[in-house]
Amino acid sequence: MKEKQKQKSYEIDMCHGPLLGKILLFSVPLMLSGILQLLFNAADVVVVGRFAGSQSLAAVGSTSSLINLLINVFIGLSVGANVLIARYYGGGQEKEVSDTVHTSILLSIISGFLLCIIGVVLARPLLEMMGTPEDVLGKSVVYMRIYFLGMPALLLYNFGSSILRAIGDTQRPLYYLFAAGVVNVLLNLFFVITLSMDVAGVALATVLSQCVSAGCIVFCLMKSEGSFRLSLKQLRIDKDKLLRIARIGLPAGMQGAIFSVSNVLIQSSVNSFGSIAMAGNTAASNVEGFVYTAMNAMHQTAVSFTSQNFGGKQYDRINKVLAECLAIVFLIGIVMGNGVVFFGRQILGIYSSDVEVIDYGILRLSVICTTYCLCGAMDTMVGAIRGLGYSVMPMIVSLLGACGLRIVWLMTVFRWNRSLMTLYISYPISWGITFLVHVICYIAVRKHIKRILGD
Secondary structure, eight states: OHHHHHHHTTOOOOSSSOSHHHHHHHHHHHHHHHHHHHHHHHHHHHHHHHHTOHHHHHHHHHHHHHHHHHHHHHHHHHHHHHHHHHHHHHTTOHHHHHHHHHHHHHHHHHHHHHHHHHHHHHHHHHHHHTTOOHHHHHHHHHHHHHHHTTHHHHHHHHHHHHHHHHTTOOHHHHHHHHHHHHHHHHHHHIIIIISOOHHHHHHHHHHHHHHHHHHHHHHHHHHOOSTTOOOGGGOOOOHHHHHHHHHHHHHHHHHHHHHHHHHHHHHHHHHTTOHHHHHHHHHHHHHHHHHHHHHHHHHHHHHHHHHHHHHTTOGGGHHHHHHHHHHHHHHHHHHHHHHHHHTHHHHHHHHOOOHHHHHHHHHHHHHHGGGHHHHHHHHHHHHHHHHTTOOHHHHHHHIIIIIIHHHHHHHTHHHHSOSHHHHHHHHHHHHHHHHHHHHHHHHHHHHHHHHHHTO
């Protein structure tokens, strides 16, 4: 009984009562969790940049967009699980919740091993296709192959935390990430400084820390009470639930992959400016990640709150959820984004002492972070639409607005004026256009749902 009361204290009733306090209670641990997750990579970047040199820093950075491209489709499936479980949970359908939980966990394990094989086998040819310079290619391949050995643990944690988010629990995933983050930093320092393992050391530290967070989340689900409790004996793929997860999750994953395709193309263009430019771009991208993660918490909040209220038939709350999430994400983007630019040199100095690397990093930050609120707003709109069960629409919009527009930009404007500034400007332009189209799509979806329900 005591354990059940303790568990209830982690859950949030999304369907009743004032919204703002509950949105903040849900989203703040998400922001902190995302920041801790980024610290995994930040620790990698800082340690190699300080103790292994700019080539190792460039090697780690050159893999990030490619890694995201490969894993985003599978991470998208965890979004499908989140939407489905939140909807069933909001509607009080306990058996449906349980079936979806066990399907999701087994799906994460299978997907993790599949990704592990893909990453290890295709690391070198994919990095060569991206035009990774010869002086960093060998280290990039080593880092990527070791990193992908941890894919089963990475996906297990992501699916597990999506299950907890669906019932309103964002606190416990934060605790588990904190424990894993401490392990990651300590192992980074030990492997790189003491054992001189270079990029192999930071990759291995990341894999081991991911195993810690995955183990914690599985233990939590197995000890939980109620419909979302995990029993290893009940692990099986429910065909109906898998199809529903895929219907929402695959377009979500494809959307993430689409963004990554455009980022891979931009990374390839950055690579053509040499390893120093790559190192500056890597450091700046890592700093931006903290701002993006804070904003992305509102995307995840919009997904869970919209799904639960839709499942609980609290339709009048859905527009309020979106309005409050948008207000918060604009505030986060403007304050944090401009704050990063203001303190840019000091922050980038943590990653590298090379003045030229810092200059390249400042160039990127001055374009991306001052307009980052547009990216956050765009993602929040996607979260609201996806929470209503529409996932193909935002995927198509993102395909045209983000990937398509950036590819056209690279083939035209960047070709005419070949500079990093021209390259970076493609980001805010694509964010702004895509956000406006998502607003139109959301209005159309709400009207369509209203007609179906006859409200």
